[in-house]
Amino acid sequence: MIDLSNVSKWYGKFKVLDQCTARIEKGEVVVVCGPSGSGKSTLIKCVNGLESFQQGSIVVDDVSVGVAGKNLPTLRARVGMVFQNFELFPHLSITENLSIAQIKVLGRGKEEAVDCGLKYLDRVGLRTQADKYPGQLSGGQQQRVAIARALAMNPVCMLFDEPTSALDPEMVNEVLDVMVELAQDGMTMICVTHEMGFARKVANRVIFMDGGTIIEDCGKDAFFGDISARPKRTQTFLSKILAH
Amino acid sequence: MIDLSNVSKWYGKFKVLDQCTARIEKGEVVVVCGPSGSGKSTLIKCVNGLESFQQGSIVVDDVSVGVAGKNLPTLRARVGMVFQNFELFPHLSITENLSIAQIKVLGRGKEEAVDCGLKYLDRVGLRTQADKYPGQLSGGQQQRVAIARALAMNPVCMLFDEPTSALDPEMVNEVLDVMVELAQDGMTMICVTHEMGFARKVANRVIFMDGGTIIEDCGKDAFFGDISARPKRTQTFLSKILAH
Amino acid sequence: ADLSGTLKKIKNDKVIVLGYRESSVPWSYIDSSTNKVVGYSHETALLIVDAIKQELGLPDLQVREIPITAQNRISLIQNGSIDLECNGTTNTAERRRQVALSDTFAITQTQLLTKKSSGVHDMSDLAGKTVVVTAGSTSERYMRTYVQQKHMDTNIVSAKDHSQAFLMLQSDRAAAFFMDRDVLSALLLKARDAADYVVTGRPQTKEALACMLRKDDPQFKALVDKTIAAMQTSGKAEKMYNRWFMSPIPPKGDVLNAPLSDAMRELYAHPNDRSFDE
Amino acid sequence: MNYNWHWGVFFTEAIPGQTYLSWLLSGLGLTVSMGLCAWAIGLVLGSIVGVMRTAPNRWLAMFAAAYVEIFRNIPLLAQLFIWYFVVPELLPQAAHAWVVHLQPQPQQMLAGVLCLGMYTSARLAVQVSAGITSLPGGQRNAGLALGFTLVQTYRYVLLPMTFRIIIPPLTSEFMTVFKNSAVMSMIGMLELTAQGQQLVDYTSQPYESFTAVTMLYLLINMTALYVMRWIEKRVQIPGLVMGRR
């Protein structure tokens, strides 16, 4: 489904990604974690070509990202992405946010696009907010709309980049709940997140990164099982994250 | 030590604080929590006169805040405060950050001020960073310097306003550790925070606010003891905060 | 004969374009009561147009008029936007490098305008005083040279335009205003306290005012020169002069009252295109 | 078009003993010195008014707002004419006489520099107060919480950062001062633009004259830019990337 092999990337002289290799099967949920600046965001941005990389290859659903070139927009339309800061379009109403890409990218009719958008809006429990503007919603609601917007494009997989870290603590759960449901419905997902509760509940695998390299890539149970069996760096990180 | 009685405050027609009453004894550590917008920040800003209030009275160490007027700077110098976004002065080096208020407000000599500042810098474990500028430190380090800066004024009590919520998850603990130590040394503290682990470890009391009123003010053990015995609003909030 | 240059252009387009000034009294200005361009030199231009009509056999030749300023008049001639300008442009060596200048149609002289109470009667009285000139005028250059050569401690200020210069005189910022006599008289017409002022002093420079046309166009220049010469020798010019300088002129019907000078009389007798800067 | 180019014109004599080049250079000198004087006035007044705009005292803030609105909402040219022609008339007799009997050049200079200085101060006040408000609100609180008085908070905490933050807009204001001084030509000051026009009138070589003047303005601007960049670098704070435009 998603296949990264030996991906390396430099900003100038600075190596952000170092020989990253990973394979995500259809229906799998993979959580990526690691300290700040370890390259998590960069890695998942490479998956839908928002960042270019200099070495290695990434293949998504049989399309190679590196050589997609002109086809990049088509590829991206098939990969849903959710950002830390939601990135709803503030000048468009919720309905328009949900439909604009369907109309302009997939070429759907306006009516069809709105219907499809509302269906997913319903699914994230925000049907009643359709006519508001993003600025009128709370952070948690905005992030749920952002998820609906990505789903309305009928993606084959979803990428999440710290979807809950910009939220007030009380709103984290409403977003995680939507994600859990999505995972249980069988969506292929890569989630960068530090919510270890979420990882415990739905992840198939956990990838731990540090300094641009994938230090660990193992099943959830192995990862959370015996902490002392983990490499040193993972241990330090986990002890920091899990302490309180 | 700190005595709030019937404090009310309005922004225009909007009541932010509604008849808040609380008493904090010397050496006590009080954690304040509650949903966003409930008035926590406003409340502790009232304690050192950063916000004015229209009704009630606040007395800190026998000085009445409401009528302090010209003496406000003197009062503030005796109350340490730590902010969510650190608020170090970016144009001053760490040493200067630590010493400037001692020199200009307390009238200490330069040498004495620097010595005292370095002592506290040592205490938060950052002695080696004395000559850097705030922008060159990580968030966790900056917050520790901010704590040292407040301590260098030899305050009689400390106020913390969500000191860890702007930090990357791995840095939360280094700040909490300093705060725990401070509490154990007997400092009088009011901490607005959602770090329930911290509250469990060192708080004497927990105050829960919602919509500008103090809903609960009780001992730590009572607060975390039997959740079902808590008022409805506290229950909802705690269930959201503690879920993952 | 074969037509060339401007005449050929006019014949082809059946249009001649004249440049005019909006407030160069009494040479070329807009009569605010009728919104038409009038003035001594403008009338001269219209006589030239008549001559062109005759020469080219174009009785219904169209005349277009566009407003110009001191800054753009030369470029406008050069790029063909206007074919002829008769507005009171002084014939100078610098200008002859860029354009051709016709026979002189008037000679003006520079004098001083001052308050009667100022005690200034001639150039020599200016010592230790302030004199105002109009920026960019030939009189400015003359004044600067004069003061330098005579080692006078006269203070010279340049005003942006004639009326600002006059304003400086009115507000006592300057003791005298040194400028073409006709300009000074025209300014006095507008002033409500005209009686307090006097035009005085021995005339200094002579300025040969001529029409501008494109360089290297002998056919056209010959025609323009011929027309001007004819009106001067026939006495028509003197009648015109009296109409603009000795009788009421639009818009308000004031009289400039500047009798024909000897220099002008001499010019009318012997038309020429000489300038006074050689 | 049959234009006679003559680049040597600047070295020909305008009047005995003075070349056109020397005229241009004297215009350049006047433009630069007027710009610098006006800048000094503008910076001092602008900082004071800008701080007043953010002060908690309502009357101060209202006065500052009125000051800014008046000087911002009247065209510079109109202000200049008012300073030059109108203000002296409104002065008491003695002051009026003193002004009118000044030599004309100092008089023009006085009106011009005051006018440009006040106009610039209003624009700078806006930048300064915008800079102060753009600081995180917590900075003021942090200063006060340490026991600083309000004045100390401005002096030690807010203003040092404000001036660093607003260096980019200050740079363009600094360059604007020299450009704005061009309107002084309208009251007859022989600064750079006026000299340019004078050259056109005298030499009938408009393209050469205006090209030279334009080049000199570019030179002034590049120098101003360079100076401000140098200052910006001098006051740069380690570890802080301040967005440049």
Add this chain to the structure above:
Amino acid sequence: MSYSFDFSSIDAGSITVLAEGMQVSLKITLIAMVAGIIWGTVLALMRMSSIKPISWFAVAYINLFRSVPLVMVLLWFFLIVPQLLQGLLGLSPSTDVRMASALLAFSLFEAAYYAEIIRAGIQSVRAGQLNAALALGMHAGQAMRLIILPQAFRNMAPLLLTQAIVLFQDTALVYASALADFFGQAYGIGERDGRVVEMLIFAGAVYFCICFSASLFVKFYSRRTRS
């Protein structure tokens, strides 16, 4: 005070003349604003282009126009425009070159300022917005047109309007090229009647009223859109 005021010059007759002048001022302001914003947007996009020569051109253009006083630009265009219009458009000889040159000069001059405002507007839109648009499958052009520019214009609307107020004030400078705008007419009437002082005060007051109301509107507008 030694001066006695006489505002009698402001009668019905001069009001019509002043109104004509105001029309000239407003006409220049409006046309230059529209043309300036359009050309300024193009310049801003060129400046941010990754194709070096294009962005160099835009940088040179913007810096040149921002370095030279408006008066100089007006004088320049006053000289060049007849040539240009004649070469490019076959200007009819009866066109008032002063108006044509003022319009062109103001439009091209303001474009340099508008370009910088619009560029700042584009940069004020978080980088994440572009990423989000691209991630939804939009082309770069679509993302710019549908997502970035609308937000940039909305963010910058107050600055664009403020610049228009500055532009309106600057129209007074056409005095330099002998075109009679409101200020020129007022000054002319003052000169005609020897009442320059009164007319300058009057003109200043009129400008103040117009510009101040406009800036109040801008404030009101930006406060409304912010909430």
